[in-house]
Amino acid sequence: MVQQQPYLFNETVASNIRIGKPDATLEQIIEAAKAAYCHEFIEKLPHGYETVVGEGGATLSGGEKQRISIARAILKDAPIILLDEATASLDPENEVYLQRAISKLAYQKTVLVIAHRLKTIQSADRILVLDQGRIAEAGKHKELLEKRGLYRKLWQEQQRLGGWKLKRKSM
Structure with a gap:
């Protein structure tokens, strides 16, 4: 472990x-x-x-x-x-x-x-997505993205947040 x-x-x-x-x-x-x-x-x-x-x-x-x-x-x-x-x-x-x-x-x-960081599990043979203690979805990364369910929503949110940048305030 x-x-x-x-x-x-x-x-x-x-x-x-x-x-x-x-x-x-x-x-x-x-x-x-x-x-x-x-x-x-x-x-x-x-x-x-x-x-x-x-x-x-x-x-x-x-x-x-x-x-x-x-x-x-x-x-x-x-x-x-x-x-x-x-x-x-x-x-x-x-x-x-x-x-x-x-x-x-x-x-x-x-x-x-x-894992909560989905990037770390995207090559897994099988991914189980838990929601409220129950299996909400299961499959490979690509399959889960195609299902347009909870996994896809979480993946898109993490991708969006992973791309943020700091901007300098113009004076």
């Missing part, structure tokens, strides 16, 4: 990744970190994989914590993955890395994604 706000323990980076597989070697941890696009920033930490990250991962950015959480899940190699708003509140650069890492994590697995 990869949550919107992943929790990291007041341990080393290696220990936090190793939670996914307690008997993992350092080589396996590094391999998972590379697949999650976090090896590069980990190497730049004061003690690399032996850097203590603080309670809740206090010394890392939200995107860095997310990628370590993905590395943990990659190392675990579970057949079913639950992503609970995993890309919410990330800056664009971290979102790109996280999407790439999720693609590696999800390869040949069953993945359940909970």
